Amino acid sequence: MNNKLLKPLGLGLLTALSVASQSAVAEGDAVSIINDKCVACHAKESDTSWSRISHMRKTPEGWLGTIGRMQVMHGLEISSEERATVMKYLADTQGLAPSETEGYRYALEQRMNTHEEFESGLFTEMCARCHSGARVKLQHRPESEWMHLANFHIGQYPTIEYHALARDRDWWPIVKEQMVPMLGKQQPLESTAWSEWLKAGDEAVVGSWSVAGHMPAKGDLHAVMTVTEKEGDDMYAVALEGAFADGTPLTGEGSAIVYTGYEWRASIKVGDETMRQVFAVQDGTMTGRMYSADDDSRGMDITAAVESGKARVLAVQPAYIKAGTETELTIVGANLSGEPSLGKGVAVVKVLKSSDNLIKVLAKAGKAEGVNTVAVGTTSGAELAVYSSVAAVKVVPEFAVARVGGNGGSTAPVEARFDAEAWAAGKDGKAGTDDDFRIGFMPASWTAKAFDEQAAADEDLKYAGTLSDNGVFSPAGAGPNPDRKMSTNNAGHLTVVGTVTDGDSSVEAEAELIVTVQRWNTPPIP
Amino acid sequence: MKMTNKALLPLLAVSAVAGLTGCKEDAKPEAAEATKVTLEQGHEYMVVSNRPSQMHVIDLESEALIKSCDVPGDFGPGTLQIAPDHVTAYMLTDHYEKIYAVNLDSCDVVFSADMSQAPDERAKTLYSMALSPDGKELYTIQTPTKLYADHYEAMEPRLAVYDTASGKDAKPVRTFEVPRQISVMQVADDGTLYMAGADIYKMDVTSGKVDVAIPSRNWERPLYAPPDVLNVWPIQTPQNEFTILYSTAKFTDETYDMNTATWLWGYFNVDLETGETETRDFAEFTEIYFTGMRSPADPNIMFGVLNHLAKYDIKEQKLVKSADLEHSYYTVAMNHAGSKVYLGGTFNDVAVYDAETLEKTNDIPLPGGDISPSTAQVFIR
Known part of the structure; x- marks a missing residue:
């Protein structure tokens, strides 16, 4: 095989999104770099327009993937600084409005355990069977450009029409006659959201x-x-x-x-x-x-609020209190002023610490159960669950993928991390009904077992890796394992059990864990 | 040549890593110096290819590697077809873009052809390569992409016919439009070209006329789901058949309830001597096989391989025996007597099994790296 084709296009590249070495970026620089580096193939249409390049909009990661592909596949020679300049210019002038990324940011955020679901079965089978559907959803092009993209797919990946879910149908006519018009209509180049966004000022971050x-x-x-x-x-x-x-x-x-x-x-x-x-x-x-x-x-999931802006309550940590008990709670927010309040039935016994962004209190909950709103002065935000007992637990995520790695190979292992999400039964006292309410992530004990008979026979539990006391699964080393049947690698299929102890009782739940091989192809958008 | 498991395993580990990373093996086959060995008349051989880019000839009587020939180009997929003269072997390689023919006696490259026919096109051949019964014509299906400065255009595939006497850098003597999604092909004794695609097509290679020989995607079998066919291994069987495995679901009634459906293995078959065709279920689907072959000794016996070597009684639709394997093998091949089963593909060894007992009798390691998706061919000189 040609090693040139196998250069990883991913985590290495993602560094390019945020490296400290990026130099001053100016529109003029970007235009001259494009005129210097890209016009050999992309015809200049005007002072700031080039064939293909100027007829699509995408995310910074989308642009990075494109320029990276030009480097790996098409011999583009460009320095990191020049690439950063071009990427910034294209993301700024041909990006997506915030609303256009909504619902698909998980792909930018590298949330690899996301289970995608799309209304269109055809979209799922035609696009999302090889890469995330989000990668498609995070692009806007006119129909003619979607057609170019379709032709690129078959030119670059000629086996595409022989895969499962392709070889069962007239794949190429479906692409041309159904997918391309559908994408052109649903994700056109021009949108009101984008033209409005261009008119709005940039968000302040200092x-x-x-x-x-x-x-x-x-x-x-x-x-x-x-x-x-x-x-x-x-x-x-x-x-x-x-x-x-x-x-x-x-x-x-x-x-x-x-x-x-x-x-x-x-x-x-x-x-x-x-x-x-x-x-x-x-x-x-x-x-x-x-x-x-x-x-x-x-x-980690993050929310943040600027301290010079509006007052905001971001979170209460932990987000639960057991009815009839006393505990310390931390309210995180910005520009907080006034008295903290934890809702009906939960008293603030004492304010232990207070600042603009952090209030630590000793709280005491009465007997009433429910979900309270936390407020500081007139600003409300986070929710506090008051529970009397844990009725049910969900392991989050319910389905996870870990990947073997290391062991002298080029790819690091990928962990799986689990939380136990506790739920209360609500007024009817029965778990699994509509009035259940979420208590929050609680400390739990963790065990793993073989997922099924096959996994037990293959001794997956022994080989695939280890689960720590706090719910972190660390996969085993990569490569064929001579000790295993057929010298297979340390892949495995496991059930992860999280147990939450609540007083004298304990409640457990299970999640499915696939331990599989490395991702060799790691583009900026999965 | 038999290796102990202990000796074999590190070898497998090395080749697996090579396969995954696409690294080229540095080691040249030791047998390469034996390039001058000529093959004996009436003797049974196997030709198999692997990385970095070799064809190896195995004497099936001694089960020993007797020679290795270098083949130009970057290896892949390495798909082989032995010519009817049993002197020349054709290999599809160089990123699916080039075919080389090698004389197995001299190791000389006697024929080469680019699948691309113009500087602004890149054509790939997806395992579609077959030879006429007299060996004078080579058939390939080329799927071209037109390369513009800033975009690609997917073109329609063409059947390209080559005169095998054209030598190096051959150009097609005829081309015909063919349907998309065709993979493997075989030629019948009467010269008809059979091609596995959405259906099993047959083509008149003179006029280019294409007919359906066996409906596959378009079959009309009441209560059956359309079959799934993955076939990228152009096996040439000792009994001169073109056999293609399919998997399907059979429903109990017209509610087409997946929960009560029976999952089945079956095969399409073209008798290349008579042109007779067959579509037949032979087993419940319990695991995946990449390739299957009916025994030349008993056409009622079907062998299938991937993670097991399985043996089925076709009439009884029953698993007769199943053997555990030391690693996955993609392809099955048999000797003309039908007494031995050879497993290839994947790593860099050919495993030999007794067709009766499914006991492993030998393992023939190959110098170099992975066989990958290449298909070994058995022939009698």
């Missing part, structure tokens, strides 16, 4: 941000993120200072860039680990995911 979040199998976190201007177009220096609920610090420094006026991409060194941030900035808030550059499964 300042201090109060951050709340949760990391599966680790717990809640809060932090303060300070953003200052840096040389370069929409470039920022970032300092993060905070901690997880268990006291582990979450502190680091890095740099960020904002694409398309709202797409925040940062790279922050936390201890030895480089963490990426993929956030959408909107009206003084940031939401998204922060994850490890080495293992995208190690990530």
Whole structure:
């Protein structure tokens, strides 16, 4: 095989979204780089328009994937700085409006355990069987460009019409006659959302941000993120200072860039680990995911609010209190002022600590169950569950994929991380009915077992990896294992059991875990 | 040549890594110096290809590798067809874009052809390669993409006919339009070209007229789902048949309830001597096989392989025996007597099984890397 075709197009490339080395970016620079590097193939149509390039809109990751493909497949020679300049220009001038990314940001955030569902079975079978459907949904083109994309698929991947779910149908006529017109209609180049977004001003990001979040199998976190201007177009220096609920610090420094006026991409060194941030900035808030550059499964859900903006309550940690008990709760927010209130039946016994972005209280819950709204002064936000007993547990995610890695190979292992989500039975006292309410993620004990008879016979539990006490599955090393039947690798099919102890009783739930081989092809959008 | 499992396993590990990463093997086959060995009349051989880019000839009587010939180009897929003269073997390689023919006596490259016919096209052949009964013509299906400066255009596939006497850099002598999605092909004794695609087509290679020989996607079998056919291994059987496995679901009634459907294996068959065709279920679907072959000794016996070597009684639709394998094998081949089953594909060895007992009797390691999706061919000189 030609090794040229096998260069990973992924995690390495994603670094390019947020590296500190990005230089000053100006539209003029980008245009001259495009005129210098791209016009050999892309005809110049006007001063700022080129064939193909100027007739589509996509996310920063989408543009990165395209330029990366031009480098790997078509011999484009471009420096990292030049690529960053072009990417910034294209994402800014031909990006997606925030509303156009809604519902598909999981792909940008590298949430690899997302189970996609689309209304159109045809779309699922024709597009989402090879890559995420989100990769398609995050592009806008006129029909003629969708047609080019379809032709590219068959030219670049000639086996495409021989795959399962392709060889059972007249694949190419369906692409041309059904898929292309459908995509051209549903995701056209021009949209009101985009033209309105272009008229709106960029989101402001400089300042201090109060951050709340949760990391599966680790717990809640809060932090303060300070953003200052840096040389370069929409470039920022970032300092993060905070901690997880268990006291582990979450502190680091890095740099960020904002694409398309709202797409925040940062790279922050936390201890030895480089963490990426993929956030959408909107009206003084940031939401998204922060994850490890080495293992995208190690990530946390983040919401943040700028401290100079509106008052906001972001979270209460933990988000539950047992009826009739006293416990410490932390309210995370921004610009908080006034008295904290935990809703009906939950008294604030004492305010232990109070600042603009953090209020720590000793709370006491009465006997009444339910979901309360947390407020500080006149600002309300997070929900606090008051429960008397845990009636049911769900393991989140219910279906996860971990991947073997390391062991001398080029690809690192990918963990799976589990949380136990507790639920209360509600008024009717029965679990599994409409009036159940979510209590929240609770500490649990964890065990794994073979998923089925086949997994037991193949000793998957022995070979596939180990599950820690806190719900982190670490897969075993990559490569054929001579000790296994047929020298197979350390793949496995397991059931993960999470058990929540509530007083004298315990409630358990299961999740399915597939431990499989490495992802060799890791484009910026899965 | 038999290796112990202990010796074999590290070899497998190395070849698996090579297969996954696409690394080229540095080691040249030791047997390459034996390129001058000529094949003996009446003797039974196997030709098989692997990485980095070789054809190997195995003497099936001694079950020993007797020679290795280098083939130009980047290996892949390595699909082989032995010519009717049993002197020349054709290999599809170089990223599915080139066919080379090698004289197995001299190891000389005697024929080559680019699937692309113009500087602005890139044509791939998806395992579609067959030879006329007299060996004078080579048939391939080329699926071209037209390469414009800033976009591609998917073109319709064509059947390209080559004169095998054209030597190197041959050009097609005739071309015909053919349906999309065709993979493997075989030629009948009367010269009719059979092609496995949406249906099993037959083509008059002079006029280019295409008819359906066996309906597959378009079959009309009441209470059956359309079959699934994955066939990229052009097996040449000792009994001169074109056999294609299918899997399907048979429903109990017209509610077409998947929950009560029976999942079945079956085969399409063209008798290349008579042109007689057959569509027949032979087993319940319990696992995947990549290839299957009826025994030349007993046409009622079907062998299937991927993660097991399985043996079925076709009439009884019953599994007779199943053997565990040391690793996956993609392709099955048999000797003309029908007494031995050879498993190839995947890694860099050919495993030999007794057709009666399914006991493993030998393992023939190949120098170099993975056989990958290549298909071994058995022939008598």
